[in-house]
Amino acid sequence: MDILRFATAGSVDDGKSTLIGRLLFDSKAIFEDQLEAVERTSRDRGTEYTDLSLLTDGLRAEREQGITIDVAYRYFATPRRKFIIADTPGHIQYTRNMVTGASTADLAIILIDARKGVLEQSRRHAFLTSLLRVPHLVLAVNKMDLVDYSEERFEEIREEFTSFASKLNVTDLTFIPISALHGDNVVSRSENMPWYQGSSLLHHLENVHIASDRNLVDVRFPVQYVIRPQRATDPALHDYRGYAGQVAGGILKPGDEVLHLPSGLTTRIAAIDTYDGPIEEAFPPMSVTLRLEDDIDISRGDMICRPHNQPHVAQELEAMVCWMTDAVRLAPRSKLVIKHTTRTARALVRDLHYRLDVNTLHRDESATSLGLNEIGRISLRVTQPLFVDEYARNRLTGGFILIDEATNGTVGAGMVVEARA
Amino acid sequence: MLQRDYTTSQLDVLEAEAVHIMREVAAEFERPCLLFSGGKDSIVMLRVAEKAFWPAPIPFPLMHVDTGHNFPEVIEFRDRRAAELGARLIVASVQDSIDAGRVVEETGRRASRNRLQTTTLLDAIEDHGFDAVFGGARRDEEKARAKERVFSFRDEFGQWDPKNQRPELWNLYNSRIRRGEHIRVFPLSNWTELDVWDYIRREGIEIPSIYFAHKRKVFERDGMLLPDCDVVPRGEDEPLFEAVVRYRTVGDMTCTGAVYSTAATVEEIIEEIAATRITERGATRADDRSSEAAMEDRKREGYF
Numbered sequence: 001m002d003i004l005r006f007a008t009a010g011s012v013d014d015g016k017s018t019l020i021g022r023l024l025f026d027s028k029a030i031f032e033d034q035l036e037a038v039e040r041t042s043r044d045r046g047t048e049y050t051d052l053s054l055l056t057d058g059l060r061a062e063r064e065q066g067i068t069i070d071v072a073y074r075y076f077a078t079p080r081r082k083f084i085i086a087d088t089p090g091h092i093q094y095t096r097n098m099v100t101g102a103s104t105a106d107l108a109i110i111l112i113d114a115r116k117g118v119l120e121q122s123r124r125h126a127f128l129t130s131l132l133r134v135p136h137l138v139l140a141v142n143k144m145d146l147v148d149y150s151e152e153r154f155e156e157i158r159e160e161f162t163s164f165a166s167k168l169n170v171t172d173l174t175f176i177p178i179s180a181l182h183g184d185n186v187v188s189r190s191e192n193m194p195w196y197q198g199s200s201l202l203h204h205l206e207n208v209h210i211a212s213d214r215n216l217v218d219v220r221f222p223v224q225y226v227i228r229p230q231r232a233t234d235p236a237l238h239d240y241r242g243y244a245g246q247v248a249g250g251i252l253k254p255g256d257e258v259l260h261l262p263s264g265l266t267t268r269i270a271a272i273d274t275y276d277g278p279i280e281e282a283f284p285p286m287s288v289t290l291r292l293e294d295d296i297d298i299s300r301g302d303m304i305c306r307p308h309n310q311p312h313v314a315q316e317l318e319a320m321v322c323w324m325t326d327a328v329r330l331a332p333r334s335k336l337v338i339k340h341t342t343r344t345a346r347a348l349v350r351d352l353h354y355r356l357d358v359n360t361l362h363r364d365e366s367a368t369s370l371g372l373n374e375i376g377r378i379s380l381r382v383t384q385p386l387f388v389d390e391y392a393r394n395r396l397t398g399g400f401i402l403i404d405e406a407t408n409g410t411v412g413a414g415m416v417v418e419a420r421a
Numbered sequence: 422m423l424q425r426d427y428t429t430s431q432l433d434v435l436e437a438e439a440v441h442i443m444r445e446v447a448a449e450f451e452r453p454c455l456l457f458s459g460g461k462d463s464i465v466m467l468r469v470a471e472k473a474f475w476p477a478p479i480p481f482p483l484m485h486v487d488t489g490h491n492f493p494e495v496i497e498f499r500d501r502r503a504a505e506l507g508a509r510l511i512v513a514s515v516q517d518s519i520d521a522g523r524v525v526e527e528t529g530r531r532a533s534r535n536r537l538q539t540t541t542l543l544d545a546i547e548d549h550g551f552d553a554v555f556g557g558a559r560r561d562e563e564k565a566r567a568k569e570r571v572f573s574f575r576d577e578f579g580q581w582d583p584k585n586q587r588p589e590l591w592n593l594y595n596s597r598i599r600r601g602e603h604i605r606v607f608p609l610s611n612w613t614e615l616d617v618w619d620y621i622r623r624e625g626i627e628i629p630s631i632y633f634a635h636k637r638k639v640f641e642r643d644g645m646l647l648p649d650c651d652v653v654p655r656g657e658d659e660p661l662f663e664a665v666v667r668y669r670t671v672g673d674m675t676c677t678g679a680v681y682s683t684a685a686t687v688e689e690i691i692e693e694i695a696a697t698r699i700t701e702r703g704a705t706r707a708d709d710r711s712s713e714a715a716m717e718d719r720k721r722e723g724y725f
Contacts, residue, residue, distance in 0.1 A: 003431045033699050070568050070586065075561045075613045082431040084611055096588055103590040211428045225444040229477040237476055244473070246441040246592065251427075275472035283427050287440035287473070300448050324588050339593050342448070399591045408597040410587040 001077070004205060007086040007101040007134065009125040010111035015142045019111065019180035020074065020087060023202065026187045027076045071101045080206040090121055095128065095358065095373035096324040099413055102132040103399065106210045109138045109201075114147045114177070118160045120359045126161070127358055130168035131320060131375070131415065133395055135213040137165075138174045140201060144193065145179040151195040167361065169392070172208075176201050214284045215394045219250030219258070220311060221304040222341035222387070222397070227289055242273055242289035243298055248341065248396040249389075250306070251283045252290070260296050261303040261313060261387050267294040284396070301343035303387035311387040311397055314419035317347075317380040320356075320391075321402070323370040325411040328404060330378070331369035336411070340386045340400035347402070351379040377417070391415035432620055436469060439608035441592060442571060443473040446553045446606050447480050449596040453553040453606075454511070456725065457483040459491075459499035460671040461628055462557030465617050466609060467502070468626055470555075482509040484549075486542045488534040488673045489516045490652045495671055498629040513545035530654045533675040539724045543579040546603060553596070553604045556725050561613045562701070565717035571610050577601040579723030614701050615694055622687045632690065634667045634683045645678030669694075669701045 010016035074085040086101030088094070102108060108129040112122050122139075129137050139161055147153045154177045165173055176185055177196055184190035187202045199207070224245040229237040252258075256269045272282050273289040282288045290304065298304075305311060323330045330349060338347040355367035355376040370376045391398030402412030429437075446453050455470060457463045470479045483503055487496070503510040515534050518524045523544065524537040546554060560567045570586050572594040587595050598604060609617070621628060638649035640659040647653050649661050653675050666679035667690075684690045716724075 001431050002428050003434050070583070072564075072567045073560045073611070074567065075611070077431075077613075077615070082613075082616075100588045100590055104592075211426050214427070216427055224441070225448045227474060227477050240476060242476075244444055246437060273475075275475040285429065285434060285437050287437040287444070289475075337597070339595065341593075342445075396591060399593070401588075401590055401593045401595065403595055403597055408595070408599065410589070410595045413588065413590045 001080065001082055002210070003082045003084060004107060004208070004210060005084045005086065005105050006107040006109060006205065007088055007098070007105040007129075008109045008111070009088055009098055009101075009128075010090045010121075014090070014111040014113055015180040016087075016090070016111050019109075019140065019142065019178070019186065020085060022180055022183060022186050023083075023085075024074065024076050026183075026202075027078055071097050078202070078206055083205065090125065092121070092124065092358070093373060095124075095375075096322060096413075098125065098128050099132060099322045099324075102129055102134050103395075103413065105132075105134045106213060107136040107138065107205070107208060108134045109140050111140050111142050112157060112161075114141050114143045114150075114153055114157065117157050118164065122161070123164055124358045126165060126170070127168060127361060130165075130170050133169065133392060133415075135210070136172045136174070136208050137170050138176060138201070138204065141175065141177045142180050144177045144184060145182055149177075149184075149190075149192045151193070154196075174198070174204060176204065215249040216251055216283055217249070218309050218311075218389065218394060219252060219256075219304070219306045220248040220387075220389070220394065220397050221245050221252065221258075221290065222248055222343070223298055223300055223302045223304065224342045225300060226298065240291075241295075242291050243304065244287070244289045245342065246287045247282050247284045249284060249394050250309075251281055252288075253281045254278075257307055258292070258304050259307045259310060260298060261305065261310065262385060263296060265294075265296050266307050267292045267296060269293075301341075303341070305387075311389050312419035312421075313385045314388050314421060315382045315385050316420040317382065317386070317388065317414075317416055318418035319378055319380060319400075319414040319416050320375060321370070321378050321412050321414040322375045323372060323412050325404065325409060326372040327407060327409070328411070329369040329371050330376075330412060335405070337403040337405055338380070338382060338386075338400050338414075339403060340388065341397060343384075343386055345386065346383045348381045349378055350381050353377040353379070378414075380414075385421070386419075388416050388419045390417065390419070432616065432623060435609075435612050435616060436472070436620070438592070438611065439466075439469045440473040442594070442606060442608040443470055443555070445594055445596070446555070446604075447474070450553040450604070452549070452551050453481040453555065454484045454549065454551045455479070455481055455555040456485070456557065457499065457503070457510070458485055458557075458671070459495040459502070459629055460557070461617055461621065461632065462559065462609060464502070464626060464628055465612075465620055466555060466557045467506070468620075468624060469608060471506070479506065479508055482511055484511040484513060484545060484551075484554075486513045486538045486545070487515065488538060488675075489514065490534055490673045490675050492629070492631055492648075492668075492671065492674060494631050495629045498627075502627075511545070511549065513541050515541045517541070518544065530656055532654065533673060535673050535676050536719065536724075539579075539719065539722050542725070543723045546579065547601075551603060552598060553606055555606050555608060557609055558607050558725060559612050559614070559617075560610050563716045565720055569607065569610070569720075571607055572596065573605040573607065574598070575603050575605060575723065579603070581605075581720050581723070583717065583721070615691070618687065618691045618694060622691060628687075629671065631668045631671065634665050634685050636663055637666050637679065638663055639666060639679060646680070647678060648674055650674055
């Protein structure tokens, strides 16, 4: 059994909570005491139906205001897969939360109300999904019961969205007509839509192929921690020097020739160690410890790759960035801390090329700064070289966060478009 | 073409993530510690820590906030496990906080030291100068926890501000704090109760005996089965009886209920949990029942 992480975007109006509630309920991930608590609260508030959003809206402020503010993580499993849902708020003022939820997602579900069709917010959600390179996108056309399960209406929406999505980097797009309220095409195929030949939503979630979404080609091993036991009681470990980290790309094997950055020196992998014994290969997302044949001075923040396949060694980055705070604005000359893989450095914003309107995709080149939830393209100068790939090639070696030195808050999320020395 | 499908099982993904989180903390903080109660989640967390730094020993001490009302079987297990690992175990005692006048013992039949632990915990964090504290909490446990970050920032008062949390993207964690502040770190955030048990089974990890079905003298209060012991005052209207029970969670004796169960092995426990329709905290924890936001409120103050 593997794990599929998916993000859902939308508002209560789209039936998002109903859909999640149904997936959880039908997979028996909602328990009686949780359901009772929700029913009790719904009754106390005078709501006539059981408001399943109360299951995910865990904070007092969210329940009081009846809105989702923050990303909530929910868990369920079927015999085929374990699922982690990042349930994100759909409103534009929570763009940063959707970006956060999408950053680790294998798949995103965007809900569309069949009566309303493709709205500004659907386009925004699709854009953010493609910006964060979520590999699979499902457009769930909901409330089909309210349009008489009309194939024509579904096709209209499909055509409109497909034409919009052609402007984005969407590699795998699936359309599923559903009624979350009645369960049509959620867990099992609907008898109300015999014209639909595809799979139900849950069947799709269980079967979508994600193993090849990871980059298994470019070997990238950011060194996270150096393990040197130096236990006096065990002389065998005296010379042990292991480089611990989580594989960010490629497949590593003992005997492979590898190159160390920043030194540029080459050596071979002597062994791949784990607590459970040495292993014959390591690939994402495994956390392992490498031992190398030669003594090279290696520390946290360094990168191990292959001699003929190296990341950019870069101090100049071109990146798309989502700004996540209202305390300060991002502008040219801003000085920030950048954390990229296991390396932390300081960064200077050299230029803001444009601010992107996330609804229309219009580029405003006259913009002079970015505020909360705004997205734009920037140039950064970093104090020391980072070992980066384009985000489109590897999300783990192409993504970074920006931290404000004054408050220590995480204020921005960036995706590398281009990198130069 | 790849010769095989590089699919990774759910337990391997969760373990790799937790190992990554622990190494990140060891690399970026000066004085981390791991909260170890002898409960199943902290036992699993400890195993992950062994794996993260092997063949080196775990590079931080363990700490337990002891209410003085814990199950003796669990305390025995805690001490034995720490000794096996050669780990330094710090015991922060709620009784000491009471004796020092830092907190006042609750009185009455429902008196519990659950909430008092927060003061003891925060004092211990301050006294030892810990800047990162590992906890075994999981997001599937409770709805306020579902919103919590893996690296959860606490201010100089140890408080959690759920509306002002740092965004967390990819596998990048922000470890920057000022002196006096700290980060609570939850490596098992994405594990479910069933994952924890599957892992215990797979790894063959020993757990305290009270997780397995046993005969115990109990009495019923608010639908919960509480143990017969000195620290839980029992009314005359609360008769004792013997039952075959086990504990699904392990906390303070005053607020942790047993469940009827005949599950005597890890396999039987997994079967039981897979079939249950009640959450673990709903079945066993009086501390979460006081209000809908009970956990959120305690967490804001600095609770685990």
